Amino acid sequence: MEGIQEKKLEIRKEIGKRLDALSDGERLKKNKIITERLFDFANFLEAKISLLYMDLGYEVKTNEIIKRCFTFNKVVILPAFMEDTYRMKLMKIDNTDSSLRPGPRGVLEPNPAKCKAVQIEHIDIAIIPGIAFDEKGGRIGSGKGYYDRFIPDLAITTRKVALAFEEQIIQQVPMESHDKHVDIIITDERIIYKI
Numbered sequence: 001m002e003g004i005q006e007k008k009l010e011i012r013k014e015i016g017k018r019l020d021a022l023s024d025g026e027r028l029k030k031n032k033i034i035t036e037r038l039f040d041f042a043n044f045l046e047a048k049i050s051l052l053y054m055d056l057g058y059e060v061k062t063n064e065i066i067k068r069c070f071t072f073n074k075v076v077i078l079p080a081f082m083e084d085t086y087r088m089k090l091m092k093i094d095n096t097d098s099s100l101r102p103g104p105r106g107v108l109e110p111n112p113a114k115c116k117a118v119q120i121e122h123i124d125i126a127i128i129p130g131i132a133f134d135e136k137g138g139r140i141g142s143g144k145g146y147y148d149r150f151i152p153d154l155a156i157t158t159r160k161v162a163l164a165f166e167e168q169i170i171q172q173v174p175m176e177s178h179d180k181h182v183d184i185i186i187t188d189e190r191i192i193y194k195i
Contacts, residue, residue: 007174008140015132018167019058030165030188031061037186038065038127039072043159047124049075051090054100054108056142059129060163066096077118080109081146088146090123091115125159126151128182133164137181137194138173151180159183166190 022030038044050069055062069076079088083104091110093099103109128147130139139162141147151160160182166189173179185192 004174004176011132011140015168033188034060034163034186035065044125049122049124051077051123051126053129078110081105086145088150090118092118120153121155123158126154128160128162130162132168132170132173133162133185134170134173135192138175139182140173148178148180
């Protein structure tokens, strides 16, 4: 177990270096390609209720994706993180300007005073963040386990999709029994279906 944790830490550092090596222009171009692929993706287009996330610095930027979802009349759900339990509360947002506030992780999240809670079974598609992925759908997150606790509660029919730069794809993610996979990964170069 300790060896796997150390390996994951090494991978997080390596992915950080790869992403830091990208220029702002490269990152912007890749982000645009990933966004277009997502909006061409049938599972996403058909989904009425979409779980998304507000990105951390190293992740594919989601603010424009969220705004675009509103133009497609999608119901947008974002997580509010509960640090005491490492769980997430799912909340519907109506816009990114007035529905969000800074959360405990330094990322904007739904303001409970302005957003309505949503039950997990209503989610049609879940966009799952991560630091590193492999072609089998293995993922390394931030290390807190929020999404590993969350994914098993999703309906079996809910697609779990990751957005990632190609630089975040590695040969094999070291997995522990509590680690959960995604079904599909959309990168700036391809769409990877879990094999």
